[in-house]
Amino acid sequence: MRVLVLGGDGFCGWPTALHLSARGWDVTVVDNLSRRNIDNELEVSSLTPIRPIGERIAAWKEISGREIGFQNLTLGKEFDRFVALLKDEKPDAIVHFAEQRAAPYSMKSARHKLYTVDNNLNATNHVLAAMVESGLDIHLAHLGTMGVYGYATAGLTIPEGYLTVTVETDRGPVEQEILFPPNPASIYHMTKTQDALLFQFYAKNDGVRITDLHQGIVWGTQTEETRQDERLINRFDYDGDYGTVLNRFLMQAAVDHPLTVHGSGGQTRAFIHIQDTVRCIELALKNAPKQGERVKILNQMTESHRVRDLARMIAEMTGAEIANVPNPRQEADENELVVANDQFRDLGLKPITLAQGLLDEVTDVARRYADRADLSKVPCVSHWNAAREQAARDQTGARVTRLETRQAS
Amino acid sequence: MRVLVLGGDGFCGWPTALHLSARGWDVTVVDNLSRRNIDNELEVSSLTPIRPIGERIAAWKEISGREIGFQNLTLGKEFDRFVALLKDEKPDAIVHFAEQRAAPYSMKSARHKLYTVDNNLNATNHVLAAMVESGLDIHLAHLGTMGVYGYATAGLTIPEGYLTVTVETDRGPVEQEILFPPNPASIYHMTKTQDALLFQFYAKNDGVRITDLHQGIVWGTQTEETRQDERLINRFDYDGDYGTVLNRFLMQAAVDHPLTVHGSGGQTRAFIHIQDTVRCIELALKNAPKQGERVKILNQMTESHRVRDLARMIAEMTGAEIANVPNPRQEADENELVVANDQFRDLGLKPITLAQGLLDEVTDVARRYADRADLSKVPCVSHWNAAREQAARDQTGARVTRLETRQAS
Ligand SMILES: NC(=O)c1ccc[n+]([C@@H]2O[C@H](COP(=O)([O-])OP(=O)(O)OC[C@H]3O[C@@H](n4cnc5c(N)ncnc54)[C@H](O)[C@@H]3O)[C@@H](O)[C@H]2O)c1
Ligand SMILES: NC(=O)c1ccc[n+]([C@@H]2O[C@H](COP(=O)([O-])OP(=O)(O)OC[C@H]3O[C@@H](n4cnc5c(N)ncnc54)[C@H](O)[C@@H]3O)[C@@H](O)[C@H]2O)c1
Numbered sequence: 138m139r140v141l142v143l144g145g146d147g148f149c150g151w152p153t154a155l156h157l158s159a160r161g162w163d164v165t166v167v168d169n170l171s172r173r174n175i176d177n178e179l180e181v182s183s184l185t186p187i188r189p190i191g192e193r194i195a196a197w198k199e200i201s202g203r204e205i206g207f208q209n210l211t212l213g214k215e216f217d218r219f220v221a222l223l224k225d226e227k228p229d230a231i232v233h234f235a236e237q238r239a240a241p242y243s244m245k246s247a248r249h250k251l252y253t254v255d256n257n258l259n260a261t262n263h264v265l266a267a268m269v270e271s272g273l274d275i276h277l278a279h280l281g282t283m284g285v286y287g288y289a290t291a292g293l294t295i296p297e298g299y300l301t302v303t304v305e306t307d308r309g310p311v312e313q314e315i316l317f318p319p320n321p322a323s324i325y326h327m328t329k330t331q332d333a334l335l336f337q338f339y340a341k342n343d344g345v346r347i348t349d350l351h352q353g354i355v356w357g358t359q360t361e362e363t364r365q366d367e368r369l370i371n372r373f374d375y376d377g378d379y380g381t382v383l384n385r386f387l388m389q390a391a392v393d394h395p396l397t398v399h400g401s402g403g404q405t406r407a408f409i410h411i412q413d414t415v416r417c418i419e420l421a422l423k424n425a426p427k428q429g430e431r432v433k434i435l436n437q438m439t440e441s442h443r444v445r446d447l448a449r450m451i452a453e454m455t456g457a458e459i460a461n462v463p464n465p466r467q468e469a470d471e472n473e474l475v476v477a478n479d480q481f482r483d484l485g486l487k488p489i490t491l492a493q494g495l496l497d498e499v500t501d502v503a504r505r506y507a508d509r510a511d512l513s514k515v516p517c518v519s520h521w522n523a524a525r526e527q528a529a530r531d532q533t534g535a536r537v538t539r540l541e542t543r544q545a546s
Numbered sequence: 547m548r549v550l551v552l553g554g555d556g557f558c559g560w561p562t563a564l565h566l567s568a569r570g571w572d573v574t575v576v577d578n579l580s581r582r583n584i585d586n587e588l589e590v591s592s593l594t595p596i597r598p599i600g601e602r603i604a605a606w607k608e609i610s611g612r613e614i615g616f617q618n619l620t621l622g623k624e625f626d627r628f629v630a631l632l633k634d635e636k637p638d639a640i641v642h643f644a645e646q647r648a649a650p651y652s653m654k655s656a657r658h659k660l661y662t663v664d665n666n667l668n669a670t671n672h673v674l675a676a677m678v679e680s681g682l683d684i685h686l687a688h689l690g691t692m693g694v695y696g697y698a699t700a701g702l703t704i705p706e707g708y709l710t711v712t713v714e715t716d717r718g719p720v721e722q723e724i725l726f727p728p729n730p731a732s733i734y735h736m737t738k739t740q741d742a743l744l745f746q747f748y749a750k751n752d753g754v755r756i757t758d759l760h761q762g763i764v765w766g767t768q769t770e771e772t773r774q775d776e777r778l779i780n781r782f783d784y785d786g787d788y789g790t791v792l793n794r795f796l797m798q799a800a801v802d803h804p805l806t807v808h809g810s811g812g813q814t815r816a817f818i819h820i821q822d823t824v825r826c827i828e829l830a831l832k833n834a835p836k837q838g839e840r841v842k843i844l845n846q847m848t849e850s851h852r853v854r855d856l857a858r859m860i861a862e863m864t865g866a867e868i869a870n871v872p873n874p875r876q877e878a879d880e881n882e883l884v885v886a887n888d889q890f891r892d893l894g895l896k897p898i899t900l901a902q903g904l905l906d907e908v909t910d911v912a913r914r915y916a917d918r919a920d921l922s923k924v925p926c927v928s929h930w931n932a933a934r935e936q937a938a939r940d941q942t943g944a945r946v947t948r949l950e951t952r953q954a955s
Contacts, residue, residue, distance in 0.1 A: 216656065216657075216660060220656075247625070247629075247675045247676070247678070247679045248625075250671065250675045251625060251668070251671060251672060251675060254667060254668065254671045254744075255664075255668055255671075258663060258667050258740070259660070259663065259664055262659065262660060262663045262664075263660060266656045266659045266660060267656070269656070269931075270656045272932075291715070291717065292715035292716040292717035292718075292720070293713060293715040293716070293720070294716070300713065301713075301714070302711035302712060302713055303711060303712040303713075303719075304702060304709065304710075304711055304712075305710070306700070306701035306702040307701040307702070307703070308700065308701035309701075310712075311701070311702070313727075315727040316727060316728075318722075318724035318725060318727070319725075319743060320746070320750075321743070321747060324747070327743055327744065327747045330743050331667070331740040331743055334728060334730070334736055334739050334740055334743075335663075335736065337729070338730060338733070338736045341729075341876075342876050342930055342931055343931050467750075467751050521751055522678075522751055522752050523681075
């Protein structure tokens with residue numbers, strides 16, 4: 138079986154490429170290395186010493202004996218090259234990770250908003266239009282986010298993509314199943330809700346077979362394969378734009394810095410370990426929808442926690458302090474989140490929990506590579522709007538300066 | 547009051563610019579003339595002899611004494627120039643017509659799908675991001691379409707943008723008002739449902755004041771202003787891509803060609819006269835939402851008809867025959883459509899009906915300029931997918947040839 142891994146040089150894409158290659162898939166990575174260029178722009182780099190894509194692929198060949206192909210190609214710009222690649226490779230499946238994926242980066246400035254919308258929507262539309270153009274029957278698995286479930290009403294278990302609602306009509310109440318009504322919290326999340334409309338359309342109009350994986354925040358760094366050699370090591374982002382809340386806490390704890398909780402920390406988030414991500418993707422590929430079926434949507438997450446509880450968990454493991462700082466995001470300070478993930482559980486997923494895996498991250502990753510960290514990059518400096526920026530300036534001017542002085546000393 | 551009319555060289559935009567200018571608004575048109583370039587690509591032109599934008603504006607100055615500004619600028623590409631324009635002009639309002647607006651054109655080929663998504667989404671996102679970047683409080687009125695109401699359940703009067711639904715939760719049923727669940731019928735319509743998510747986000751995150759006008763098919767050619775001088779004449783599209791169903795019937799009737807009805811003609815569509823369009827826009831500008839208000843959505847249409855009833859109406863007026871041809875669109879052959887338009891009625895709109903206005907179109911436009919028509923351009927040759935294309939080839943090869951022979955003779 139042949140598979141293209143779009144965005145296969147990234148945090149989720151690289152371990153997915155290795156996982157599938159190790160299990161006998163014929164893998165080609167498509168990536169324009171834009172994520173590495175963004176590291177240059179932000180003047181940060183992965184905490185872990187990731188190698189260039191060519192070296193990664195050569196090391197994998199050496200260790201496993203398996204070839205992974207690579208195409209440096211910008212999805213959303215180079216349509217003809219991508220169609221030609223499909224016709225050459227005739228893949229059975231495509232896994233699509235190739236989008237700008239950081240909410241804070243998408244809110245950093247006007248230019249970042251424009252880039253995120255342009256990159257993500259054109260990438261997804263080009264992939265779909267190219268699949269139709271190729272005339273091949275290919276299954277597309279795309280990575281979406283839990284952040285598309287905007288109207289998370291209290292008492293509602295978040296369903297898998299579709300919601301049953303009742304509508305009043307002149308002929309009495311009618312039940313309908315609709316795409317979960319989106320109410321995205323950032324430009325980045327919004328592009329995923331716009332992707333969902335692309336999927337709905339191409340599935341209906343062209344019979345394209347699509348699985349959309351609504352993924353929680355991915356934590357953990359290594360998988361079975363990336364652990365085999367340091368040249369295969371996976372990316373660990375800890376900066377205020379790309380570092381997820383958990384990674385930033387881990388980094389802060391490793392260098393004895395207080396864990397900076399946004400607002401009250403009452404925001405509830407869904408999580409999944411990177412090892413479970415790659416397993417879920419394999420399960421999704423093995424259980425593709427049939428032609429003519431509507432878009433198959435699965436919630437790819439294994440547990441939910443409030444941010445302040447995560448901070449406490451890590452504080453207890455490491456002895457770190459906790460500091461509350463103003464929230465740069467335009468969001469409610471407290472929310473509930475109960476999520477259905479029956480489909481992956483039914484397919485046999487046995488998750489790695491935070492309680493089991495978190496300590497490894499502290500010792501094997503955060504402490505081990507702590508000397509590579511630039512701590513000035515940990516705070517989130519992208520604000521959702523002018524009011525949030527002002528609030529941060531008013532309330533923390535003093536404290537931020539204090540923390541920075543302390544780090545410097 | 548200052549207003550920018552984005553797409554102000556187009557079919558709706560030009561009469562809007564004149565209507566507002568005549569009523570004392572200080573108008574600047576922003577347009578990249580892409581619509582005229584598409585006419586070149588399709589090798590067609592407006593049935594009516596529209597003049598270059600410079601000549602139009604000069605003629606208006608001569609006739610009315612009023613100045614209209616013009617900027618040739620591509621929205622979605624030239625962000626900095628657009629921000630600078632906002633800062634210079636400090637408009638009170640922006641009317642946004644600047645999108646690729648033909649469903650058949652959006653389905654013509656892969657390249658047309660890519661262009662429509664890229665052009666429409668980047669244009670709208672650039673406009674919104676620039677408004678935030680400018681720091682000015684501007685009201686944006688955007689033109690959407692009735693085609694966003696996908697799940698038009700039998701018995702449901704299509705509400706104005708928002709739908710009240712009941713959701714079952716662990717704590718009992720909960721009522722929610724959501725954006726009407728989209729189920730768009732073409733790439734073009736899909737971009738409008740994606741625009742709706744952009745509006746929702748920028749209104750919520752940045753307090754941008756937005757009105758989204760869900761417009762029916764616009765018919766009629768002239769308004770009070772465009773009628774004053776032939777140099778001000780409005781565009782009349784009759785080709786298979788840009789010509790709406792009504793214009794293609796009018797054109798066919800004018801040259802004694804059978805009216806080509808797609809499928810059974812049971813598709814129900816909503817309509818509005820161009821004179822009412824420009825009035826509605828003025829009403830929308832005078833009744834802007836307040837800051838912090840959610841997106842204000844109005845249905846801008848005045849009557850609904852089945853396509854076969856329109857054909858009959860025109861056949862009776864003109865003596866034309868009716869011919870049923872296979873439908874190139876992927877859609878149901880029959881649908882109901884009952885639409886609420888209370889908001890514009892409450893604001894005092896007194897619509898021009900098809901029954902009153904259609905004969906003028908036949909005599910003043912279609913017959914008058916009939917010698918300018920290229921009849922080979924009337925049939926719709928853009929198919930929604932391979933199956934629809936094949937069906938058209940199988941079923942009408944013979945008939946299409948017959949009709950063409952007849953036209954030629
Ligand atoms: N990391 C998470 O916690 C998480 C959570 C939920 C969903 N996701 C989704 O999973 C996917 C992958 O996330 P990630 O963390 O691996 O991100 P990443 O930024 O590490 O990887 C994305 C990769 O795609 C490439 N890319 C981006 N745009 C491209 C384009 N136009 N053409 C070619 N290549 C392009 C980048 O160079 C990068 O290597 C994203 O779609 C993301 O939204 C991630
Ligand atoms: N005509 C209808 O029946 C109808 C019905 C419902 C909604 N609408 C909506 O109303 C709007 C106007 O429709 P129309 O019939 O006047 O279309 P049109 O094609 O005649 O006019 C659109 C104008 O926008 C310009 N334009 C397009 N993309 C641009 C860009 N990126 N930068 C600058 N200028 C750009 C074009 O050159 C053109 O002059 C569209 O958004 C359309 O979807 C129209």
